[in-house]
Amino acid sequence: MSFVKGLSCRECGNIYPKAPVHVCEYCFGPLEITYDYDAVGKILSKSVIASRAPSMWRYAELLPLDNPPSVGLQTGMTPLVRADRLARRLGVRELWVKNDSVSHPTLSFKDRVVSVAISKAREFGIPIVACASTGNLANATAAQAASVGMTAVILIPHDLEPAKVMATSVYGAHVVGVKGTYDDVNRLCSEIAGKYGWGFVNVNLRPFYAEGSKSYGYEIAEQLGWKLPAHVITPMAGGSLITKIGKAFSELTKLGLCSAAKTKIHGAQAEGCAPIASMVIEGRDAMKPVKQPQTIAKSLAIGNPADAFYARQTMLGSGGFAAAPTDPEIIDGMRMLAETEGIFTETAGGVTMGATRRLIEQGHIGKDDGPVVICITGQGLKTQDPLVEVLPRPDLIGPRLADFDGLLGGPLRGLV
Amino acid sequence: MATVRIPTPLRKLTNGKEEIVTAGATVGELIASLEAQFPGIKERICDDAGKVRRFVNIFANDEDIRFLQNLDTPVKDSDEISIVPAIAGGLF
Numbered sequence: 166m167s168f169v170k171g172l173s174c175r176e177c178g179n180i181y182p183k184a185p186v187h188v189c190e191y192c193f194g195p196l197e198i199t200y201d202y203d204a205v206g207k208i209l210s211k212s213v214i215a216s217r218a219p220s221m222w223r224y225a226e227l228l229p230l231d232n233p234p235s236v237g238l239q240t241g242m243t244p245l246v247r248a249d250r251l252a253r254r255l256g257v258r259e260l261w262v263k264n265d266s267v268s269h270p271t272l273s274f275k276d277r278v279v280s281v282a283i284s285k286a287r288e289f290g291i292p293i294v295a296c297a298s299t300g301n302l303a304n305a306t307a308a309q310a311a312s313v314g315m316t317a318v319i320l321i322p323h324d325l326e327p328a329k330v331m332a333t334s335v336y337g338a339h340v341v342g343v344k345g346t347y348d349d350v351n352r353l354c355s356e357i358a359g360k361y362g363w364g365f366v367n368v369n370l371r372p373f374y375a376e377g378s379k380s381y382g383y384e385i386a387e388q389l390g391w392k393l394p395a396h397v398i399t400p401m402a403g404g405s406l407i408t409k410i411g412k413a414f415s416e417l418t419k420l421g422l423c424s425a426a427k428t429k430i431h432g433a434q435a436e437g438c439a440p441i442a443s444m445v446i447e448g449r450d451a452m453k454p455v456k457q458p459q460t461i462a463k464s465l466a467i468g469n470p471a472d473a474f475y476a477r478q479t480m481l482g483s484g485g486f487a488a489a490p491t492d493p494e495i496i497d498g499m500r501m502l503a504e505t506e507g508i509f510t511e512t513a514g515g516v517t518m519g520a521t522r523r524l525i526e527q528g529h530i531g532k533d534d535g536p537v538v539i540c541i542t543g544q545g546l547k548t549q550d551p552l553v554e555v556l557p558r559p560d561l562i563g564p565r566l567a568d569f570d571g572l573l574g575g576p577l578r579g580l581v
Numbered sequence: 582m583a584t585v586r587i588p589t590p591l592r593k594l595t596n597g598k599e600e601i602v603t604a605g606a607t608v609g610e611l612i613a614s615l616e617a618q619f620p621g622i623k624e625r626i627c628d629d630a631g632k633v634r635r636f637v638n639i640f641a642n643d644e645d646i647r648f649l650q651n652l653d654t655p656v657k658d659s660d661e662i663s664i665v666p667a668i669a670g671g672l673f
């Protein structure tokens with residue numbers, strides 16, 4: 166049972182039937198899934214949702230599948246953690262962390278988009294799935310393809326973090342390292358998709374894929390007790406997640422599940438690759454692609470983001486802003502979240518943390534504004550390299566009590 | 582006469598030609614002269630208000646004209662102008 170009406174061009178409004186297409190033939194605008202919200206509203210209520218299993222599929226009527234999902238059945242419903250210690254550190258009253266660093270099965274929010282994209286590929290009868298990835302999407306695509314025995318071809322920039330490459334190859338996927346930036350990889354994937362018709366989750370299946378991110382927004386609202394937060398801070402790479410969080414909140418309002426609260430949606434990118442954030446910060450409406458991204462936040466290093474324009478519109482239209490922290494601020498952010506809340510996030514989470522700090526300091530987020538939600542979308546164990554250099558090494562001692570006692574005058578001073 | 586590179590999806594309108602050598606002192610004039618030769622091509626590149634569509638990029642010798650003078654960007658004889666749809670962030 167599906168509530169999808171079809172695909173429509175975000176620019177010129179041309180309508181297309183359900184198919185693995187992503188670009189308007191007439192004006193080259195991106196295609197967006199449209200739903201019959203009246204029909205959805207007759208079925209989807211808070212109590213119906215509450216009666217369902219704790220996964221992203223509790224919002225199935227708002228996701229673009231015709232049949233029940235065939236991969237990622239347990240994906241979603243990650244913890245929303247009340248973060249009082251971090252709130253005190255940052256100087257705000259009410260702070261929450263939406264923690265997709267523990268997403269099932271591959272520890273990033275990309276599990277959500279891939280669950281939709283591969284389930285949809287199977288509905289379309291596409292036998293081979295593929296993607297262009299900065300790392301996390303590679304992990305998610307490879308894992309979920311493996312779970313149903315599909316062939317996966319994964320294209321990545323050749324210089325990704327070793328943990329992200331290993332956590333792709335292990336699933337038996339074909340991994341291709343491309344000598345170039347992510348944007349080179351993406352351009353190549355557009356050509357391969359055109360030539361061989363494979364299901365590229367973030368190219369020709371992109372309209373379906375992108376809808377999966379809405380579940381992150383629905384969960385925030387449901388976990389806050391069907392309330393929309395005052396602020397959310399979201400990391401941006403292609404700019405899809407932030408746009409879909411905006412769409413999720415407006416759908417919940419339209420369906421009457423939340424009352425219209427004006428959530429300010431803020432975007433975060435690393436200073437070394439901030440093509441979207443800089444549009445907002447500098448007040449430009451044209452996006453200047455970044456030819457050579459330079460940042461430890463490799464998962465966000467997209468120099469020519471597909472959804473830059475709509476991401477900008479989401480921020481400005483909601484009264485939000487953007488921030489682009491430096492690499493040292495990213496590392497500080499990762500450490501601060503770990504030390505205050507016991508949550509270890511990857512560099513992208515460090516970007517969100519660094520941006521949140523700046524937005525509070527600059528007054529874009531007020532201390533008493535109501536719930537602030539930080540979007541933590543990836544796992545720290547995947548991006549250890551930048552931390553290895555800065556974290557203290559273990560104190561090394563012999564196995565005798567006297568050796569240990571020797572520390573009491575030094576690193577462990579004051580503990581006994 | 583400058584050279585205009587036509588992307589694959591618009592070649593149906595140019596009888597399959599990848600490059601058109603045509604006259605014009607600005608990018609806007611080049612598009613007007615393309616339209617005179619291949620009616621219907623302009624509306625694919627520009628919106629009703631005459632501005633370049635949001636998901637179409639035009640490069641003058643590899644520089645995005647949005648960061649030059651848009652359609653008023655001057656062109657010289659030896660210049661190469663590329664029309665490139667922005668598709669999922671990729672260019673081709």
Ligand SMILES: Cc1ncc(COP(=O)(O)O)c(C=O)c1O
Nearest residue numbers: 301402403404405406464542543
């Ligand atoms: C951990 C993490 N967070 C956020 C993003 C941003 O997602 P989007 O491309 O939808 O902006 C990515 C994208 O790769 C990611 O890996």
Ligand SMILES: [Zn+2]
Nearest residue numbers: 174177189192
């Ligand atoms: Zn269109």
